[in-house]
Amino acid sequence: MSALDTTLASFADWPLAQMIAESTWMFPAFESLHVIAITLVVGSIAFVDLRLLGIASKHRSVTELTAEILPWTWGLFALAATAGAVLFISNAESYFHNIPFRLKMLCMGLSGLNMLFFHAFTWRSVHLWDHGPTQTGAKIAGGLSLTFWVLVVVFGRWIGFTVHTNM
Amino acid sequence: MLQALTKWLAATPLSQTIQEILWIIPLIQSVHILAIAIVLSSVGMIDLRIFGLAGGRGTLRETAQRFVPWIWGALAVLAVTGSILVIGEPGRSLVNPMFQIKMGLLVCAIAVIATFQLTVTHRAAMLEANGRTPATLKLFAILTLLLWFAIAIAGRWIAYMSLGTPL
Numbered sequence: 001m002s003a004l005d006t007t008l009a010s011f012a013d014w015p016l017a018q019m020i021a022e023s024t025w026m027f028p029a030f031e032s033l034h035v036i037a038i039t040l041v042v043g044s045i046a047f048v049d050l051r052l053l054g055i056a057s058k059h060r061s062v063t064e065l066t067a068e069i070l071p072w073t074w075g076l077f078a079l080a081a082t083a084g085a086v087l088f089i090s091n092a093e094s095y096f097h098n099i100p101f102r103l104k105m106l107c108m109g110l111s112g113l114n115m116l117f118f119h120a121f122t123w124r125s126v127h128l129w130d131h132g133p134t135q136t137g138a139k140i141a142g143g144l145s146l147t148f149w150v151l152v153v154v155f156g157r158w159i160g161f162t163v164h165t166n167m
Numbered sequence: 168m169l170q171a172l173t174k175w176l177a178a179t180p181l182s183q184t185i186q187e188i189l190w191i192i193p194l195i196q197s198v199h200i201l202a203i204a205i206v207l208s209s210v211g212m213i214d215l216r217i218f219g220l221a222g223g224r225g226t227l228r229e230t231a232q233r234f235v236p237w238i239w240g241a242l243a244v245l246a247v248t249g250s251i252l253v254i255g256e257p258g259r260s261l262v263n264p265m266f267q268i269k270m271g272l273l274v275c276a277i278a279v280i281a282t283f284q285l286t287v288t289h290r291a292a293m294l295e296a297n298g299r300t301p302a303t304l305k306l307f308a309i310l311t312l313l314l315w316f317a318i319a320i321a322g323r324w325i326a327y328m329s330l331g332t333p334l
Contacts, residue, residue, distance in 0.1 A: 024327075028323060028324055028326075028327045031323055032320040032323045032324070035319060035323055036207070036316055036319050036320070038204075039200060039204035039207050040204070040207050040208055040211060042201070042208075043204035043205050043206075043207055043208025043209070043211070044208050044212075046204065046205070047208060047212065056233075057233065060223065061223070064223050068215070068221040068222075069212075069221070072211070072215075150201060153201055153204070154194075154197040157196050157197045157200060158193050158197075160193075160326075161192075161193050
């Protein structure tokens, strides 16, 4: 057993992990919280992405729309991540070695990089496309973000079908 | 009667196909969750507008006209994907009390959206007298969001109320 596996296995001794293991309703409860938070994260990001792609909310200002939506998205992401961490701790070793789980984390990382690039570079010219059709860079960022988040949901659901048999 | 229907459905060639091709259920569930993301986020955006937290200088009617069509579109996707899931796994759903509760809540939620849409289209003035939002509308907004959360939670709990391994 590697040091990492030992650490992952030790999560099972945490009081929270034991509580979840012994309870019949705690896992589904955290899972429900995780799903509701993540659907709101993905849906709210999708509305921004669709504006960047020029598909929806075409007549609304990009800066105004993002100022309204993104603070909520961040709060809900924190909630989804916290609930997700609780689910992870309850079965850390299995999740860590689960391929769909890793692909989900990869997609979240890629979406983070996409967002960083967008805000660091593409966003500088937002005043040029705030009220009308967006620039190519913004369209690419919106398309990538939508793709990564759809994959996060797909891989997330896939975990449920693979994690118990992957031990 | 439900038992007989479940048995008959499970034996149909369509159900057999869905059961045999292992990736169908996870894929359809993923599409189902993405459609739920659109419904919850659209309800959330309308609620934010009711509380004056989003929608810019636009009216409630404008926000409703932007997001209500998304809710109906996503509900159509949910009906199709949900039907496929029921046909594929009738024993997991039709006779499951949590599924029955979910369907009951869904009927309420659809009635709520239809009522809201009719009111905002034909009696917008009633909802936004002198640019002020009545307290009853705010209460309605919170209750609607909670209703949709309950539907999502019941949906996730279907997996835990059916016999066999939760997925």
